[in-house]
Amino acid sequence: MENLLVILLVMMIVAAIMAIHAKDLLSSLIAQGFVGYGLVICFILLRAPDLAIVQIVVETVTLIIMVSVLHDSTRKEIQVPAGKRDIYTYSLSFVLVGLMLYYFNRAIATLNPFGDHALRMSDFYAREAVELSGSTNLIKGVLWDFRALDTFGEATILFAAAAGVMAILRIKGRKE
Amino acid sequence: MRGMSIIVKKVVQLMSALIFVFGLYIVSHGHIDPGGGFTGGVVLAGSFIVLILAYGVDYFKLKKQKEITSLFENVSILILLLFGLSGLFAGSFYFFNNYLSPGAPGTLISGGLIPFYNLFIGIKVGATMFVIFLALTIYKEEASK
Amino acid sequence: MTLYLLCFVLFMVGIYGVLTRRNLIKIVISLTIMEFSIFLMLALVGYVSGGQAPLVLDPETPYVQVVDPLPQAMVLTTLVIALATNSMLLTMAIRLYKKYGTFDIRKINELKG
Missing domain, CATH: 1.10.287 (Helix Hairpins)
Structure with missing residues (x-):
């Protein structure tokens, strides 16, 4: 796989x-x-x-x-x-790419290898979510029970994006 | 944007309602199956977008639709906030407390408040996507005149 | 490790596009590619080998190993938000095209109003 x-x-x-x-x-x-x-x-x-x-x-x-x-x-x-x-732009972008690749290589050493994820906090979610929230879809249990306030914040961002689109695309001004 | 041929119109007329019902199914079964409000909302928006793409802009009153969709969006996020606040009156001390009883897991009526959250976030996501598409379409029509 | 590295290479391709392209649509596409790589990175980090999808099909059975539901829940909301923000970027691009008649950002910068 x-x-x-x-x-x-x-x-x-x-x-x-x-x-x-x-x-x-x-x-x-x-x-x-x-x-x-x-x-x-x-x-x-x-x-x-x-x-x-x-x-x-x-x-x-x-x-x-x-x-x-x-x-x-x-x-x-x-x-x-x-x-x-x-x-200038090409050389700058290649320098930036190389630099970030180097730092990523250093940061990757702290991660567990692929497929060997340590379920520290999520172990609680995976074991208890069905009993506590009653939702057999664990993602929805996390999304709307344990972390519902975060999800509400993301819904607010969606609202802001829609308001931005409608403000940018308005041709005629407000009628007095 | 002008409408497409009669074959496309007929097929879309038959399919759009089915897509809408499928979106409602995804929204309502979000707490027991893969899916939920975010997924089903985009499908709901797609059922309206495909209608406008097939029939063209002259067929619908887009301005009025935009106002109604915008109203749906605003009201649904307000209801979400009220659901979050309702936990305070039910005796808990933080927002978005799932205070209803979880019920039997795996059945349609279970999960406390999660089905309500799914329903209203579905309406909100669908209305947001549709209102963005409508704003773009109205802008293109007005700019081309 | 190879997968993480390849995922990061995808991110770097996006950054390269943002820095070197002059076309506004190409810049939006590069930003979209960067978003994709971040979603993939979160899903890769949460994978547990041999784990099932985070669904409990039968509540009576004992606990089975599932993949981490937390990164997937984060990505789920972000996918929809990415669509909204991309649409907003595209509307800005179409508005600029209407005003200046070009997608070239350097020309737009030289014209100034």
Whole structure:
């Protein structure tokens, strides 16, 4: 199973690079859709059916919105010859990537190896959630009983995002 | 955005209600099966989005729909907050206490307040997604004039 | 360890895209890829080998080993929020395109109002 995940992840990385370097924005969107649907298969392999259902719907709606944005604007990628400033940005980004890779390698040593997760606090959740909350779906037990205030905060962020979209897209001002 | 051909319209007309019922099923069975409010809400929004995509914008009164959807969104988050506060009056000392009795796990009526939370977060997520899509569609229509 | 490293490489691809692209839509796509890698990282950390999905099918049976429900609960809410914030970024992009007629961020920066 681990080998399958490695193969999927390598394919997702290749698709991500294709999405960033594509000449046409529509093919870029399709490559991004490949990354998103690959993530669905990863979630199924990692025993997370809830996440797989959400991701498959969310990815579809994202692609619909992105295509509808591209539909009445341009889909050509900007073609400019590389100047002096591009050399700075590329070298800066590669230095940053290398630096973060180094620190990640140091941080990864503190994690347990894959599949050997220490259930410290979650062990309580996994054992007691059914009895305490009455929900046989343990994720919902955690989400709406033990950590309901966090979930309410996230619902507030959703509200703020919708209010932001409606404020940005208003053409006419308020009538006096 | 103009409507599509009559085949697409008919198929969408038949499928949209089924998608809506499936979303309601996911929302209501959230505490015993995979799914729940966040999942089912996006499916509910999808059932409306596919209608607008197939029929085009001239078929619906989008402004009025946007107002109604926005009302649903605001009211559902208010009801969630009231459910959270209701724990204070039921004798506990913190927000979002699941004070109803858990019931028999695995049956539809169980889990205390969790089915109510699932229902209202489902309405909220669906309304948010649909209102974002509606705002984008109305903007595109007004900008193209 | 290989999986964690590959997941981080996906994150770095996203950062590379944000830093070097000039097109607003490409920047939104790069941010989406970064979000995907973070979701995958949380799901990978919570995996227990041999564990079942976090569902109790029969409440009478004794405890079976399940994967960690806590990271999955965190990711579940964040997936929906990512959709809303991505839509907000896209609406900003379409509004800028309407005003300046281009997706090029350097041109928008030079035009100034």
